[in-house]
Amino acid sequence: MAAVDQWSQIEENLDADWVELRLAFTPEGAFSDVAAVLGPMQPVRVGDEFRFHVTRSNGGAERARNTLSRLDRKRLWGTLAVIDVASDAAPTTVGTTPANALTLADAWDEALAKLPPDWSDLLCELQLDSSDHVPRAALHGAPLNPSRVPGASALRFRASGKQGYGVSPQMARRCFERMDAEGITGRIAILNALSDTENADTQGPVWRVAGRSV
Numbered sequence: 001m002a003a004v005d006q007w008s009q010i011e012e013n014l015d016a017d018w019v020e021l022r023l024a025f026t027p028e029g030a031f032s033d034v035a036a037v038l039g040p041m042q043p044v045r046v047g048d049e050f051r052f053h054v055t056r057s058n059g060g061a062e063r064a065r066n067t068l069s070r071l072d073r074k075r076l077w078g079t080l081a082v083i084d085v086a087s088d089a090a091p092t093t094v095g096t097t098p099a100n101a102l103t104l105a106d107a108w109d110e111a112l113a114k115l116p117p118d119w120s121d122l123l124c125e126l127q128l129d130s131s132d133h134v135p136r137a138a139l140h141g142a143p144l145n146p147s148r149v150p151g152a153s154a155l156r157f158r159a160s161g162k163q164g165y166g167v168s169p170q171m172a173r174r175c176f177e178r179m180d181a182e183g184i185t186g187r188i189a190i191l192n193a194l195s196d197t198e199n200a201d202t203q204g205p206v207w208r209v210a211g212r213s214v
Contacts, residue, residue: 003068006080011061019056020086022139023064024049025071027078034078037070042142046135051083053142086178104176107188112169121166121194122159125149128186133179137186140178143171156191 003025014021026049027034034050035043041064043050054064068080102110104126115122126146128137131153138146138155144167146155160166167175176188 002072003076003078003080004065004072007065007068010080010082014085015087017087018085020053020060022051022053022083022085024051024081024083025078026050026081027076030076033074034071034076037074037076038067041067042145044135044139044142046139051135051139053139101185103180104184104186104188105173105180108169108173108176111188111190115190115193116195118161118195119193120161122161122190123192124157124159125189125191126155126157126186127189128153128155128184130185133184133186136182137179137184140182140184141175143167144175153186 010021010023024046025034025038025043031045035045038050038052041052041054043052045051054060071078111124112119126137126141128134134148134153134155138148141155141157144155144157146157148154149156157172158166159169159172161169
């Protein structure tokens with residue numbers, strides 16, 4: 001069955017109050033071609049499947065439909081499946097967290113509280129307690145546009161307090177809430193912070209880490 005038809009069936013079976021779902025697409029072949037087409041959905045490859053999330057807001061469902069239609073036009077066949085669905089109800093926590101440990105969402109709030117009120121740009125790092133958490137954290141944190149830190153179980157991302165390149169603090173918190181709901185644990189570090197920057201013909205500041213621009 002065409003991917004877009006599979007998506008139509010999935011949409012028909014969703015509850016009226018769904019806000020986000022995680023999908024897995026298992027190609028029949030041509031993994032690199034599938035990855036290229038799914039690029040706008042920021043997929044994460046886990047074994048033989050690509051996983052990505054779709055939000056209901058901001059045209060997310062239509063964007064998913066258009067992307068899956070491109071798979072069909074290129075005759076890139078596979079199986080589309082739902083991993084889980086989030087509704088307006090509060091998420092159920094999976095796994096256990098020590099009573100004295102901060103959740104990632106709370107750790108994010110605590111990190112932001114230490115910044116000056118006029119902060120504008122952050123370079124941050126999510127340091128995960130296990131390498132097993134990396135694929136799931138990358139999936140839940142796709143809106144962060146994270147990059148893998150070589151040689152570490154960590155993801156690096158940028159945040160913006162007003163405009164320019166970087167995720168908003170509110171969206172970042174939502175990503176961390178998703179990770180908390182799946183029992184993903186770790187620490188959040190703010191590596192660099194700038195205040196009251198103004199962007200002129202650029203999307204934001206550039207930091208150099210180990211000789212590379214980030």
